[in-house]
Amino acid sequence: MSYFEILNLDREPFSNSPEPEFFFETPQHVNCLQQLEISIRLRRGLNVVIGDVGTGKTTLSRMLIRKLHGDDTVEFHLLMDPDFGGPIQFLAGIARMMGAVESARGLSEWQLKEAIKQYLFRRGIDEDKVVVLIIDEGQKLPGFCIEILREFLNYETNRFKLLQIVIFAQPEFNATLERRENFADRMNVCLRLKPLDFTQMRRMIEHRIAQASQAGHDPVEFTLPALAAIYRATGGVPRKVVMLCHQVILAMIVHNRSRAGWFLVHSCLRNRVARRRRRRTVGWGVAAVLAVAVVAFVTGISIKRDGALDPGDRTGTAHRARISDKTVHPLAASAQSPWQPSAAMAGSTAGATSSPAAPHFRKSLPREAAGGQPTAPSGRD
Numbered sequence: 614m615s616y617f618e619i620l621n622l623d624r625e626p627f628s629n630s631p632e633p634e635f636f637f638e639t640p641q642h643v644n645c646l647q648q649l650e651i652s653i654r655l656r657r658g659l660n661v662v663i664g665d666v667g668t669g670k671t672t673l674s675r676m677l678i679r680k681l682h683g684d685d686t687v688e689f690h691l692l693m694d695p696d697f698g699g700p701i702q703f704l705a706g707i708a709r710m711m712g713a714v715e716s717a718r719g720l721s722e723w724q725l726k727e728a729i730k731q732y733l734f735r736r737g738i739d740e741d742k743v744v745v746l747i748i749d750e751g752q753k754l755p756g757f758c759i760e761i762l763r764e765f766l767n768y769e770t771n772r773f774k775l776l777q778i779v780i781f782a783q784p785e786f787n788a789t790l791e792r793r794e795n796f797a798d799r800m801n802v803c804l805r806l807k808p809l810d811f812t813q814m815r816r817m818i819e820h821r822i823a824q825a826s827q828a829g830h831d832p833v834e835f836t837l838p839a840l841a842a843i844y845r846a847t848g849g850v851p852r853k854v855v856m857l858c859h860q861v862i863l864a865m866i867v868h869n870r871s872r873a874g875w876f877l878v879h880s881c882l883r884n885r886v887a888r889r890r891r892r893r894t895v896g897w898g899v900a901a902v903l904a905v906a907v908v909a910f911v912t913g914i915s916i917k918r919d920g921a922l923d924p925g926d927r928t929g930t931a932h933r934a935r936i937s938d939k940t941v942h943p944l945a946a947s948a949q950s951p952w953q954p955s956a957a958m959a960g961s962t963a964g965a966t967s968s969p970a971a972p973h974f975r976k977s978l979p980r981e982a983a984g985g986q987p988t989a990p991s992g993r994d
Contacts, residue, residue, distance in 0.1 A: 617825075619866050620833050626825035627859040629852070631672040633679050635824055637817040642673060645804045649677055649779060653687070653745055656773030657801035658766050661751070661780045663787065664806030667852025670781040673806075674747055677779070687743045688736065696753045701725065703758050708732075711744070726764070733768050733775040744776055751782030752789075759789060763796045808849035815840050817851065818858060833865065838875035846882055857881065 617625060628635070636642075645662060652660050664670050674691070681687045690710050697703040704725035705717035713732035717725060736742040746765075748754070754762075768775040780786070790797040809817065818835060826832040835843075839861075847853035860881040861873050870877070 617862075617866075618827075619869075620862065620871060621827045621830035622822075622825045622833070623827050624825050625859075625862075626821040626833075627855045627862060629855060629859070631675045633672070633676055635821050636672055636676050637813075637820045639809060639813050639817075641806060642669060642676075645673060645806070646677060646680065648802050648804060650680065652801045653681070653743060653777050653779070656743060656775075656777060658769075658774035658776075659762075659778050659780075659796075659799045660801055661782065661786070661790075661803045662806065663782055663784060663803065665808070665850065666783060667850045668806040668808060669851050670806065671749055672851075674749055674779070674781050678747070681745075686741065687745060689745050689747060692746065692748045694750055694753065695748050695758060696750075697755065697758060700757045700761060703761060704729065707746070726761075729765070730768055733765075737773075737775040738770065746776060746778050748778070748780045751780035752785040754780075754782075754786075754789070756789075756793075759793055759796055763793075763799065766799050809851060809854075810849060811840075811844050814844055814847075814849050814854055817854065818843075821855075821858075831871070833862070834872045835861075836872065836874045839873045839878045842875050842878040842882070846878075857885075860885065 617623070626635070649660055649662070652658075662670060662673065678689050678691065681689070690707075692706070692710070695703075697706065701717075701720075701722050704722060705714075705720070708714045708717055708725050708728050711729065711732055713728040714720065714725070720728070733744060736744050762778060765776050765778070766774060790800075790803075818840070822832050835858075843854060843857055843861075847857055857878075861878055864877055864881055865871065865873055868877070
């Protein structure tokens with residue numbers, strides 16, 4: 614027996630999958646479906662639906678397909694993740710999905726575009742079909758995909774567009790429309806979805822429970838304070854409402870209740886916050902362990918590099934400059950005191966008994982400093 618039968622339910626009422634049976638027709642969603650259907654049937658070309666995460670864009674796309682599925686003159690193609698690496702990959706995916714080519718291997722960008730264009734002319738003019746391309750997660754569309762879609766909108770007759778495009782996207786897509794005015798100017802409709810108000814949220818919850826309840830049994834009840842707590846926690850975003858109500862239903866099964874009140878909703882909210890904190894704590898713990906491991910690894914490499922040097926010399930190799938020819942010779946490590954002047958240099962300064970001054974280096978030493986006889990003075994005084 615399914616555990617939902619404890620609450621007299623035939624199935625899960627708050628599934629996170631876009632099930633058309635649980636679609637609640639709010640005024641904005643009904644208006645959106647109607648405008649999209651009119652635009653598709655009139656073959657107006659480009660249509661865009663923008664909404665925040667969880668406002669029902671995916672469910673709306675499935676409802677649009679379901680609504681026109683019985684019409685043999687309409688042909689749908691659904692692109693769920695338009696994150697492509699290049700133009701050829703995007704064109705090959707579209708061509709294979711439509712059946713314009715059997716295999717895109719080895720075809721160039723121009724050949725793929727020609728194959729799609731011939732397919733659209735054959736289906737749209739010769740067979741009088743309406744070809745619809747629905748793109749979900751439209752905010753992921755790269756710039757080259759936008760440009761290719763703009764080119765597709767140029768495939769037309771004197772009366773209509775050969776390809777109908779419907780893009781469902783998050784608000785990030787607004788920046789794309791602002792950057793590409795030549796694409797945005799071709800939009801027939803641009804619709805925006807908003808969160809539900811309190812009344813719409815309450816009716817959506819009641820609609821889902823009624824769809825999942827067994828006939829002849831009292832349905833699960835959410836009290837008014839419970840609904841107020843749900844609305845305050847979710848802001849009326851349908852996906853958040855569904856997720857929270859699912860947790861409430863599970864809590865009702867565990868506590869053997871058929872009525873959800875304010876305290877039960879808040880208990881679910883506290884549990885959800887606690888789970889998030891635990892996940893955050895675990896995440897920080899993993900990050901700390903990784904940081905320690907990286908530091909230990911880097912420190913080990915540094916120790917190995919130091920060990921590769923001469924054990925008696927940790928300060929590097931010392932050097933001495935011979936002034937006569939400026940040749941540099943490496944010196945082995947020595948316990949000798951810091952640098953001392955050589956005998957020659959000492960001799961050159963033996964007569965200097967005045968106060969010490971900064972050492973003065975000359976490019977070449979006089980002959981007497983090298984131990985020879987002093988030279989005679991020149992003839993001129």
